[in-house]
Amino acid sequence: MVTNKDAEAGVQKEEIPHDHLFKVTGLSSSNLQKLGQDVAAATPADFEAAIAATGYGKFNILLMLCTLPAFWSAVSVTSSVSYIFTRAQCDMQLSLLDMGTVNAITYGGMISSAMIWGFLSDTLGRRRIMVWGNFFSGVLELCGSLSQNFPMLLLTRFASGFLFNGPFAVLISYLAELHRTELRARVILLTSLFYTIANTTLPLLAWAILTKDWHFYMFGNKFVIHAWNIFLMATALVPMFTGLAFLCMPESPKFLMSRGRNEEAMQVFRKIYTMNTGKPKEEYPIAVLVEEKSEEQAQGVAALRGGLSQLAPLFRAPHLKWLVLMCVIHLGCMFGSNTLRLWYPQLAAMIGSNSNESLCAAIAPEATVPPDDVSCKPILTDMLTYLQSAIVGAGSVLTYGIGGALVNRCGKKLVSGLCGVLSALVIILLPFLGTGAFTVVGLVTAALAFTSLCGASLSSITVDLFPTSSRVMALATFLMCGRVGTILGTITFPALIKFGCLPPFITIAAVLGAVGLACAIVPNTTLKKLE
The missing domain is CATH 1.20.1250.20 (MFS general substrate transporter like domains)
Known part of the structure; x- marks a missing residue:
């Protein structure tokens, strides 16, 4: 509890250094405090300090x-x-x-x-x-x-x-x-x-x-x-x-600082600060930014050579084997995941919303004869047909909620491998248990949930495996291989349907099963520090 005497004592104690400092420096204590703040503001701040000072808001x-x-x-x-x-x-x-x-x-x-x-x-x-x-x-x-x-x-x-x-x-x-x-x-x-x-x-x-x-x-x-x-x-x-x-x-202030355009970056920081805090830009606590521009930055052909030199270490030991392994696994994962996702709207329309017809009966070879001007009739759809696709899309909410807890408890390697195997089991059951629209919805939702979690875990493992200097290039190669898998899958699926109902689903299940088993030889990166 603060008494009046304590308060007065505090005031008396503050008056002594005020008079002394005024005699020595010619500045009052308030002016000295302001000078100290100006010196702190004039100290060059890096990007992390500058963006943190803008706060969070509108x-x-x-x-x-x-x-x-x-x-x-x-x-x-x-x-x-x-x-x-x-x-x-x-x-x-x-x-x-x-x-x-x-x-x-x-x-x-x-x-x-x-x-x-x-x-x-x-x-x-x-x-x-x-x-x-x-x-x-x-x-x-x-x-x-x-x-x-x-x-x-x-x-x-x-x-x-x-x-x-x-x-x-x-x-x-x-x-x-x-x-x-x-x-x-x-x-x-x-x-x-x-x-x-x-x-x-x-x-x-x-x-x-x-x-x-x-x-x-x-x-x-x-x-x-x-x-x-x-x-x-x-x-x-x-x-x-x-x-x-x-x-x-605005432009990314980090990009502006990396190009030596600190004045423009400062304007962006002040604008964000004003929007978030409602205070005038003059009150932004940072006045100077550190110089981040590298003298080695190049443009044109020189920049292209720099990018190639950054890519080269990925194709040498010890990174090459892990890059090839992760890219092949991701290719297989996207082969199964995106093929099923992109073809599901057509499959749902073929089955129909009120039909108890099995999946194989709906996509039998005789039902997929290329249309001609005389016999082609558009597939009739209703609200429930598209609602099925909406349910499949919403299923990923549970994936990321439950998956986050599983990754922390079990590790990324185990989660990715287990999800690959489980998705394969669900897809192989589709032709046999898919005897109605809602059964197919449940199975497809489960399969896509498992493959989504598998893909997310693989992405996280890839980030951990490569050093900072090569991480972006590794991820770009990783994602590109995933898109190659999508292309192969979406073209292979209709080609295999011509041979019957089972071949496309057996192929997808086999690829995803191989993905799950291959995860066993992926290094364990749980709680691994970034290089």
Whole structure:
């Protein structure tokens, strides 16, 4: 308890150094305190200190609101076309192999541009890539939505994947560079929820549009807009909106500091500080940033050589064997996971929502004869057909919730291996136990939950296996191999269906089983410190 005497004593004690300091320095205690604060502010601060000083508030919320449509775009760019086949199959005379090729071609575009976007993002900046990459990807999606034939749809899907890969690859880095250290892991985890929202709402949008019998004829009936064209138009607007939304966001201050543009970075920090705290930018506690620009930075051909020299250690011992192992395992994991995910909307439509018909009866070879002008009839769908896909998409919520606890308790290696084997067992049971729509929904949801957790664990192991200097290149190679697996799977699935119901599911199960067993030779990286 503080008495009046204590307070007076405190005041008297403060007056003595005040008079003494004033005589010695000519400055009052308040001026000296301000001088001390100015000296502290003038001490160069690194990026972590600068971003932490901005706080957390309105800016971060706005950033996440801009990020949500970006993740929705990622799902729609790769998956929206898989929902149109029930109608476009007859309009464009598509065989099952054609459908698989269209599903795969987007990933082909992503693979072909992976290295290009990595170079451009470190040269042009994060914001510019996300603005123009998203916007023009949406423009290409819009052009693709007007497709009247298979070649046009194929070309626009490839070009869209080529363009969209850049801004989406940059997005994770951008998010990390605008949050302080203790918030980054939470933010990245939150993006998993955005994927779930997208995977749940996309089939609901498909139900709202694709169940309508819309046909609009133009130019003397030579140009027709069907319901599936309108669905693709609707999904194309999201990446365009995303690009416009990022016009309101600043450039990554981390990128600006790495390029020696500290004055611009300081303006960004002050803007974030003002939005988060409501205080004027002049009160931002940091006045000077450290110089991060490396003298060894290069451009053009020299930068390309630098990237190749960074890639070279991955292909030498001791990293080569682990890189090959992780890439092969991830290829197999995505072969099973994305093949099932991209083909499920078509399988659900074939089975029907109220039918007790078995999965094999619905996709029997005689039911998959390529359509012709006379006999082709579009597959009728209803709300329950698309609701099944929404349930499958929402199933990943449990995956990340339960998986996080399992990884901490059991270790990444055990979780990835066990999930690979369990997903194989579930998929091999699909042809035998899939005797109705809801049974198939349950089995597919379980299989995709296991493969998602397996893929997440493999990604985390890959991060731990490689040193910082090679980690980004290792992850880029790892993800590229996963996309190769997606392409192989989506094309192999329809080819195997021609031989009967069992071959495609046995093949997927065999690959995922091999993935699970191969995880036994992956090194244990649980609680391993990053190199």
